Amino acid sequence: KAQEMDLSYRSTISIYKTILEQFNPALENLVYLGNNYLRAFHALSKAAEIYFKAIEKIGEQALQSSTSHKLGEILMQMSDTQRLLTSDLEVVAQTFHVDLLQHMEKNTKMDVQFISVSKQYELEYRRRATNLDKCMAELWRMERARDKNVREMKENVMRLRSEMQAFVSESQREAELEEKRRYRFLAEKHQILYNTLLQFYSRARGMIQTKAPQWKEQLEASRNPSNSHAQGLLAGSHSQGYPSGRLTPTHLEMVRTAVPNPPPPPVAASSHQSGLVTSAGSGSKVSAGGLAGMCGAGHVFPSELTSILFCGGLLRRMTYTDVGVCPRPFLS
């Protein structure tokens, strides 16, 4: 029974030691790491804000353009959505700061008294043990002297022993509860963090789930030039001069979309060339050649080379002929 009490005593002291020498420093460290975490979070938040502010500005620019207006709206919406997400995430950070870090910090500061608690327990245990020993020695002396108070002393020793046992086991239970309370505190606080995160993830998911299909649809619509301002223009007064079967934007878009790596330049160039020949008509090309001298500036007439270069706009050239050298940007 004395051995059991000793085990309880050692276990209690060891729990106090763990709390003092491991848990509390670990918690202090956690507060420090948590503040780093928070700082990193705010830095990210700031970086996200600046990044999406830049997206927003580009979106505003696109709003100025008649043909890219819709894309400007999408970019603005994307920036807005990110702003909402970031401010929602700030709530998580706030929870982390106020409900976790500040509580943790307060508790580590309050827990300095634990040193004295542990010391007091040790002292009280020794005091009781000494007292019990003394009374037992006294009892032994009284028994030898056949003292009339021996019965009372026996009761006294039994009471002291039972009280000490209760004290030791109750103290152990208390120490265990204290330890458990600390771990539970940590787990419960992080449970709160996870709940806040869950709310954030749910809201964020809902937000993007609403927006994403709209964006996808609008972006796909913007790929189809039949809805666009440009196509409207082309279908109007300026569309003459190019055989529509060959160079309609739809056809162009299809080629661009379907063939990221177009066929080798010579073929593409010659097909382009023949497109021009058809366009201007071989007859008029010949007559233009015949008139070159008469205009006094034969070199300014479109040569076959520059015709290829500029037929169908400046940029198409790059798409078809220069693609090997300079891959086309912004193809997607």
Add this chain to the structure above:
Amino acid sequence: KAQEMDLSYRSTISIYKTILEQFNPALENLVYLGNNYLRAFHALSKAAEIYFKAIEKIGEQALQSSTSHKLGEILMQMSDTQRLLTSDLEVVAQTFHVDLLQHMEKNTKMDVQFISVSKQYELEYRRRATNLDKCMAELWRMERARDKNVREMKENVMRLRSEMQAFVSESQREAELEEKRRYRFLAEKHQILYNTLLQFYSRARGMIQTKAPQWKEQLEASRNPSNSHAQGLLAGSHSQGYPSGRLTPTHLEMVRTAVPNPPPPPVAASSHQSGLVTSAGSGSKVSAGGLAGMCGAGHVFPSELTSILFCGGLLRRMTYTDVGVCPRPFLS
């Protein structure tokens, strides 16, 4: 018609100017900001990893304790969940890096050729305009001279004008498409980012939704000491000496849970004291007092004060009597 052509020309030049002087620098800036964003993200990721590594270590410590074992498991699971979330979030960062920033950077570099495209368009426009002017002057001269080739020249001028109109409007359309392609590129890339985020949020939400109720349940169970090891001990051989109606852990827990700010110290202390009196019995207390002198160490017997201090364990004292001075840590 010449006015219309001039408008088209100005619009085309203005679009090229916008792409060159606004869009491309904005995109370059966006790549820079995006890299900052990514750096901040990785810093956060690292901070989260370190923080939850520390939680994990505390959890491992709790696993060593028989009474806090379950809480250790919860803390470990919380750390594991965070690790999964972080590695999932790394996928989002990877998408951002590979699918957005790298593409954007590549495109800004490829887009330096745009200066020459814009210049070439200007030159070609002027060349065509000059050529048309020359031929019109020549036609006027021929008409005055009643030249036999006047009809051929008229056709030539008409062809040149129609070609120039087509060139101008097609170039404008091309410029608009280029502009649109750039904005769409940006929007589509961020659409991809949002899709990746959506996947992350959905997974994260699902993950926490599975875990959170389990944690909540287990944490609530850990509040009820009837399941705990400590209660098992107390119900065993060491539970004598304290009237169970007064000081059972359940009662204690109830007081702690229900009364974060306990009643003022004097009342609590006296109720505690009476608890002790009941526990030891007034009779034995008196007899202990009577024997004080006989043990030769009356001061080591529990005085009423120290009885209050140590009755029910060292720590309860702080809960009840010192709460005004030192608020109790880890109460939740």
